[in-house]
Amino acid sequence: xxxxxxxxxxxxxxxxxxxxxxxxxxxxxxxxxxxxxxxxxxxxxxxxxxxxxxxxxxxxxxxxxxxxxxxxxxxxxxxxxxxxxxxxxxxxxxxxxxxxxxxxxxxxxxxxxxxxxxxxxxxxxxxxxxxxxxxxxxxxxxxxxxxxxxxxxxxxxxxxxxxxxxxxxxxxxxxxxxxxxxxxxxxxxxxxxxxxxxxxxxxxxxxxxxxxxxxxxxxxxxxxxxxxxxxxxxxxxxxxxxxxxxxxxxxxxxxxxxxxxxxxxxxxxxxxxxxxxxxxxxxxxxxxxxxxxxxxxxxxxxxxxxxxxxxxxxxxxxxxxxxxxxxxxxxxxxxxxxxxxxxxxxxxxxxxxxxxxxxxxxxxxxxxxxxxxxxxxxxxxxxxxxxxxxxxxxxxxxxxxxxxxxxxxxxxxxxxxxxxxxxxxxxxxxxxxxxxxxxxxxxxxxxxxxxxxxxxxxxxxxxxxxxxxxxxxxxxxxxxxxxxxxxxxxxxxxxxxxxxxxxxxxxxxxxxxxxxxxxxxxxxxxxxxxxxxxxxxxxxxxxxxxxxxxxxxxxxxxxxxxxxxxxxxxxxxxxxxxxxxxxxxxxxxxxxxxxxxxxxxxxxxxxxxxxxxxxxxxxxxxxxxxxxxxxxxxxxxxxxxxxxxxxxxxxxxxxxxxxxxxxxxxxxxxxxxxxxxxxxxxxxxxxxxxxxxxxxxxxxxxxxxxxxxxxxxxxxxxxxxxxxxxxx
Numbered sequence: 001x002x003x004x005x006x007x008x009x010x011x012x013x014x015x016x017x018x019x020x021x022x023x024x025x026x027x028x029x030x031x032x033x034x035x036x037x038x039x040x041x042x043x044x045x046x047x048x049x050x051x052x053x054x055x056x057x058x059x060x061x062x063x064x065x066x067x068x069x070x071x072x073x074x075x076x077x078x079x080x081x082x083x084x085x086x087x088x089x090x091x092x093x094x095x096x097x098x099x100x101x102x103x104x105x106x107x108x109x110x111x112x113x114x115x116x117x118x119x120x121x122x123x124x125x126x127x128x129x130x131x132x133x134x135x136x137x138x139x140x141x142x143x144x145x146x147x148x149x150x151x152x153x154x155x156x157x158x159x160x161x162x163x164x165x166x167x168x169x170x171x172x173x174x175x176x177x178x179x180x181x182x183x184x185x186x187x188x189x190x191x192x193x194x195x196x197x198x199x200x201x202x203x204x205x206x207x208x209x210x211x212x213x214x215x216x217x218x219x220x221x222x223x224x225x226x227x228x229x230x231x232x233x234x235x236x237x238x239x240x241x242x243x244x245x246x247x248x249x250x251x252x253x254x255x256x257x258x259x260x261x262x263x264x265x266x267x268x269x270x271x272x273x274x275x276x277x278x279x280x281x282x283x284x285x286x287x288x289x290x291x292x293x294x295x296x297x298x299x300x301x302x303x304x305x306x307x308x309x310x311x312x313x314x315x316x317x318x319x320x321x322x323x324x325x326x327x328x329x330x331x332x333x334x335x336x337x338x339x340x341x342x343x344x345x346x347x348x349x350x351x352x353x354x355x356x357x358x359x360x361x362x363x364x365x366x367x368x369x370x371x372x373x374x375x376x377x378x379x380x381x382x383x384x385x386x387x388x389x390x391x392x393x394x395x396x397x398x399x400x401x402x403x404x405x406x407x408x409x410x411x412x413x414x415x416x417x418x419x420x421x422x423x424x425x426x427x428x429x430x431x432x433x434x435x436x437x438x439x440x441x442x443x444x445x446x447x448x449x450x451x452x453x454x455x456x457x458x459x460x461x462x463x464x465x466x467x468x469x470x471x472x473x474x475x476x477x478x479x480x481x482x483x484x485x486x487x488x489x490x491x492x493x494x495x496x497x498x499x500x501x502x503x504x505x506x507x508x509x510x511x512x513x514x515x516x517x518x519x520x521x522x523x524x525x526x527x528x529x530x531x532x533x534x535x536x537x538x539x540x541x542x543x544x545x546x547x548x549x550x551x552x553x554x555x556x557x558x559x560x561x562x563x564x565x566x567x568x569x570x571x572x573x574x575x576x577x578x579x580x581x582x583x584x585x586x587x588x589x590x591x592x593x594x595x596x597x598x599x600x601x602x603x604x605x606x607x608x609x610x611x612x613x614x615x616x617x618x619x620x621x622x623x624x625x626x627x628x629x630x631x632x633x634x635x636x637x638x639x640x641x642x643x644x645x646x647x648x649x650x651x652x653x654x655x656x657x658x659x660x661x662x663x664x665x666x667x668x669x670x671x672x673x674x675x676x677x678x679x680x681x682x683x684x685x686x687x688x689x690x691x692x693x694x695x696x697x698x699x700x701x702x703x704x705x706x707x708x709x710x711x712x713x714x715x716x717x718x719x720x721x722x723x724x725x726x727x728x
Contacts, residue, residue: 025223026216026233028161029292033114033212034241035168036289037121040282041265043245044252046206048261050199051192052253058203059249062210063242065399068392069360070213070238071384072367074231079370079380082226086218086296087359088303094366097427101309102419103362106411108300110355111214112332115293116339119143122286128266129279139340146287147333150294151324164288171281172244177273179255188253196262204403207353209245212289213238214356218296231382294336298328309422354404354411361396364389461724463490463628466546466553466580468539468571470497472507474559475514478585481593482557483521484632485583485625491524493546493553497538498531535563536570543578554721555581555621565701572699572719581621581721584695586704588714594689596633600672601626602693603656605643610655618694622718623663623726626692630665633689639671640685646675663726682710695719 020026047055073090080093087107092100123138149160179185194202213234220226252261255271264270272278302325305316316328367389370378400408463486469475475482475494486492496511511527518525532538539556546552556575558568568584575582601622630637639656643649657669674681685691693707695717708715 020222020229021224022229022233024159024161026229027237028165029288029296030212030216030234030237031240032161032164032168032285033215033289033292034210034237035172035244036209036212036285037118037124037282038206038209039245039248039285040171040268040278041121041124042206043209043249044256044261044267045196045265046202047188047192047249047252048256048258048263049192049194049196049202051190051258052188052250053190054192054194054199054202055249055253056246058199058206059242059245061203061395061399062207063238063245065207065357065360065392065395066210066213067238067242068388068395069363070234071382072364072389072392073213073217074235074382075380075384076363076367076370077230078227078382079378080227082220082230086220086300086303087214087363088300089220090217091362091366092307094370097307097309098419098422099362101304101307101422102415103359104300104304104309105418106355106415107214107359108297108304109335110211110359111218111293111297111300112335113339113355114208114211115146115290115297115332115336117208118286118290118293119146119336119340122283122290124265125279125282125286128269142287142290143337143340146290146294147329147336150291150298151326151329151333153324160291161288164284167277167280167284170277171272171285172248174272174274174277174281175248175268176251178271179251181273182255182271185254186257188250189258192258200399200403203399204353207399208356210241211353211356212241212292214359215289215292215296218299222299227381294329294332297332298325301325301328301331307427309427354400354407357396357400357403357408358411358415361393361400364392364396368393461554461624461728463555463625464493464553465490465555465557465583466493466495466539466543467557468495468497468535468542469559470499470535470562472496472511472514474561476510478559479514479517480596481585483518483523484596485557485628487521487523487628487632490628492518492526494525494527495539495542496527496529497535498529499534499538535567536574539571540574543574543580547578553580554723555583558582558584560584560586560701560704563701565699568701569699572695572697575719575721576697579721579723581724582695582719583621583625584699584704584717586708586715586717588708588712591689591713594713596629596689597635598638598686598688599626599629599633599635600638600640600686600688600691602691603639603641603659604694605641605652606655607643607645607648607652610648610651618718618720619659620724620726621720622692622694623659623665624724625716625718627663627665627726629690630667635689637665637667637670638686638688640691641671641673642678642681642685643673643675644677649673649675682707685711687711688713691715693717 043055046058050058073087076090076094080090082089082093088100088104091103119139119142122142123135126133126138126142127135196202197205216233216237217230220230223229252267256264256267261267269275269278269282301316302319304310305313305328308314316325316331318325318327320326367384368386371386371389400411465482465486467475467482482492494511494515496507508529511529515525515527528542530538530541532541543553543556556571558571560568563571572582572584601619603619626637629635637660639659641652641656643652652673653671656671656673659665660667660669660671672686674684688711691707691711691713693715697719704715704717
């Protein structure tokens with residue numbers, strides 16, 4: 001248990017683990033990432049293309065998506081103990097490791113690629129100050145220095161953000177104050193001409209400006225109290241950034257013409273009250289955002305590796321003395337280095353947008369699922385109406401479809417591919433997820449709906465079999481046969497009856513193992529033990545208890561091997577009282593189930609009116625169970641009958657073959673009919689691995705066992721309950 005808790009929440013004894021508060025761990029890295037490169041280098045370009053109202057529309061849409069996601073994440077966080085990995089941990093703890101891994105990989109890529117975005121932003125700002133410096137050299141230098149800092153000590157990288165925050169404040173104040181020094185303010189262009197691209201292309205480039213919320217969430221493994229810090233930190237950072245972007249968007253629209261805004265990415269420095277403050281703000285914010293991404297991305301990769309979600313994952317879980325996941329950081333550095341070869345800020349921005357949209361949509365959907373289930377375990381201390389995650393999820397999907405449908409489809413295929421890969425690996429999620437709640441809620445809904453139908457469910461009939469045993473070995477010996485009768489949609493309810501004393505621990509363990517094996521074969525199985533004076537009394541108690549259950553047994557299975565005629569008659573009468581069908585299995589002492597290839601369904605003589613006789617005969621349950629054996633054994637079915645009058649053979653063959661068609665039994669319409677005395681012709685019947693007969697209301701154990709010996713194969717004697725229909 002202790003190891004599983006550590007796997008979920010992380011150990012508190014690890015070096016540098018869980019030492020950060022709201023300000024240093026969430027708010028500061030989040031706000032610095034959001035108020036980064038786009039604020040200085042692309043916001044003016046957005047206004048120049050879209051106009052002030054168009055720019056505010058893009059800003060509002062971007063922040064509605066991230067705002068709804070921030071609230072959704074905050075709600076989920078206040079309902080769970082969040083482990084390492086941020087959004088990966090949120091999805092994993094809600095939907096399982098498969099879904100978490102499917103989202104965690106694109107989230108890691110987006111977080112790592114963000115570092116490349118901020119490096120290019122830094123290079124553009126540096127080039128403005130030092131035009132003679134080669135951009136490639138600046139990009140390489142910034143990358144190497146930032147990578148070394150995060151590789152040495154993540155805490156050092158985060159502490160540098162305190163200084164950057166002060167510089168950011170100075171830069172924003174300098175920009176706003178610059179409006180007072182402009183000789184003539186421009187009248188904003190309300191709706192722009194979108195000269196450099198349509199609305200959605202401009203949105204795709206600008207959207208990463210709002211995506212910094214993932215940085216704070218990704219640091220969940222280092223927070224003292226993630227449940228408290230994440231909601232306060234990301235909502236506070238989101239509100240701060242939205243306010244700053246909104247004010248500066250108006251500022252951009254008033255201080256320069258649309259042409260200048262489109263043509264000069266660094267117009268913010270030109271019109272600031274003190275340009276060096278803006279220059280320092282751009283460089284520092286880009287550097288801080290880069291460091292934040294280079295710290296956060298390895299955290300996600302380590303979380304993925306800790307659950308062995310990809311090959312050779314163990315290597316990426318190693319932690320240095322200073323709290324750095326060295327190999328995860330090296331891998332992230334290599335990825336960022338390759339991304340920098342793309343050589344274009346806008347291209348990287350559009351790529352990042354799609355990865356973040358997928359992640360955000362999933363986080364909102366997780367909350368929608370939790371809210372819709374209304375489980376008692378969902379008790380977040382911060383609640384939001386369902387409209388919030390709904391708006392967040394829909395807007396994310398809409399933005400993906402409109403922005404880049406081709407790449408969005410590819411990205412979704414990647415997510416689905418990762419999910420299917422992880423599902424096939426059959427991962428063991430070491431905690432309870434909301435998936436169990438989904439299935440329970442669906443079952444509850446379906447049961448209520450079905451209960452209100454007040455019908456006999458002939459079309460929905462499936463074998464829910466009650467199997468009473470006095471020796472656990474009985475179930476063990478008939479495992480394959482019982483599975484064949486019930487699979488794939490039926491169920492088994494094994495009732496172990498203690499009539500000869502207490503059940504040994506070994507028998508109890510064997511019964512539990514058998515039930516688990518049935519469940520492993522995707523067959524719903526329950527088991528229980530009862531003390532009773534006789535098998536009939538025990539089954540009566542069990543049937544009475546199960547009477548009120550929704551999936552109550554509809555078929556009583558009896559193995560006649562060690563049962564007396566009196567016991568079988570008592571069980572048959574009990575099945576009729578509880579409106580259950582009854583199947584008495586009489587095994588052949590040598591043949592058992594043979595090759596599991598041939599099944600004979602016996603029909604008694606219905607002469608002279610076969611059509612009317614077949615409608616009234618005890619045949620429905622026999623046909624349904626024969627069909628179960630056919631598809632699970634891949635057996636050949638044959639209709640068999642012995643009649644008295646030879647002239648009735650053709651009529652009998654016609655109607656038996658018609659049963660195949662009416663009952664929709666696959667395979668050729670195979671029927672065998674002979675005339676003569678039943679007892680004399682029985683030995684001439686075609687061989688089969690099991691023979692299925694209709695059963696009268698009175699049990700004749702001697703005759704049943706005699707027919708089994710004569711036929712040379714096991715027999716199954718069936719009595720309908722009246723609620724089955726092979727022709728529905």
